[in-house]
Amino acid sequence: MKKMMSLILALTMALSLTACGGSSKADAPADNSSNASDTADTATPDKVYTLKMAYTISGDETVAQCAQEMAKKVEERTNGGLVFENYPNGELGSDVDSLELCAQGANVIFFGTPDFLNTYVADLGILDGPFLFADASEFAKVDQSDWMAEMRQQLEAQGIKNLGMSWLFGNRHLTYTGSKGVTTPADLKGMKIRSASSATRVGMLEALGATVTQMSWNEVYSALNQGVCDGCEAPLSTLYNSKIYEVCKNITLDGHIRAIWSVNMSNDVFNSLPEEYQQILTEEIANMAPTTIERVTADEAAYQEKLEAEGVTFYECDHEAFAEATRSVYDTIPGWTDGLYDRVSDIING
Structure with a gap:
C-alpha cells in the first residue's frame, strides 16, 4: 500500500x-545560444x-x-x-x-x-548480465x-x-562488512548480499554462492547498518556518494558487470x-x-583513492573463477528467447 x-x-x-x-515562454529559460544553425528554431517558441x-x-x-x-x-x-x-x-x-x-x-x-x-x-535483462562486455x-x-x-x-x-x-554507468564491484576479503566465489557462501529486483542480478549473486536480499537502493545504507544484509554491489562512484563506505570497509574489484x-x-x-x-x-x-565512458572510466581511479582515504580495503579476485561461476546464469533466466546469449555475443564480438 x-x-x-x-x-x-x-x-x-x-x-x-x-x-x-x-x-x-515566460516561464522558460532565456535562449543563450549564439549559433542559429544549432537551434531548432531561432524564433521564440x-x-x-x-x-x-x-x-x-x-x-x-x-x-x-x-x-x-x-x-x-x-x-x-x-x-x-x-x-x-x-x-x-x-x-x-x-x-x-x-x-x-x-x-x-x-x-x-x-x-x-x-x-x-x-x-x-x-x-x-541480458544487457545487465555478468562479464558480458569486455x-x-x-x-x-x-x-x-x-x-x-x-x-x-x-x-x-x-x-x-x-x-x-x-x-x-560504471563497473560494478562487491562491497561488504567483516574483516575477510572476498577473492573467490567460495568466499561469498552464506553472505547476505543486496540485489535489485532483477532476475539477472539475483541469478548472478546466487551463482556466486551469496544469499540474496532484494531492496531498493535508497534502503541499502540502513539495511547494511542494521545488519539486514552483509554487502551490496555497485560502481565505486555510487558506493562513495552513497557513503556505503561508512558501513562496508571492504571492496573486491571483480567488475562483474559493465553497467x-x-x-x-x-x-x-x-x-x-x-x-x-x-x-x-x-x-x-x-x-x-x-563522454560518459571517458569520464566515468577516468573517475574510477579517483574514487578508489577517495575510498581508500576513508579506510576501505581493496581486494583483487580470481576473475576467471567469477566469470565461470556466473556463466550458468544465461541458461537459467525464465522468459528469455532461445539462443539470446549467442545472438548478443555475436553482436558484441562481430
Missing part, C-alpha cells in the same frame, strides 16, 4: 506539467515542453552530471523550447516506479540500468544493432521509448514533441555516450 501511494503521488507530480500541455529527469543516484555522480549537461545542450539548441527539471536520489520514486511513470504517459525521462526494462521486455565501447554495437531495434519496438508497444543504450545507463521516456510524450525537438534530444543523448 505504501509503495502504491508513493507511485500515485509521483505520477500526480509528474503529470502536473505534461509535455503536451507545456508552459508559457510558442510552447515550452518540460521533461522531469528521474534517477535514483546522487546528482553529484559523474554520469548524473553528464545527464544534466546533455539537458542543458538540448535546452540551448531548442531555444528553451524543451527544458528539464532534475529529480535525483529517487525523488520521483524507485527505478521501477519511474519506468512505470514513463509507461503511463508522464513527462518523465528516466535514466537507469537496463535490468529494470526486463519487466516490459524480458530479453533486455569494454564499454562495445555498448554501441548493441545499441545500433537490428536486435536492439526489435527490442525498442517491443518497448514502444508498451508505452516506453528507449533513446539510448550506450551510456556507461549501461539507459535513457527512456514515454513513447506518447516523445511523439508529442516537435520533430526537430525529437531529433535534437536523440542526437544529444547519442553525443553524450562516449
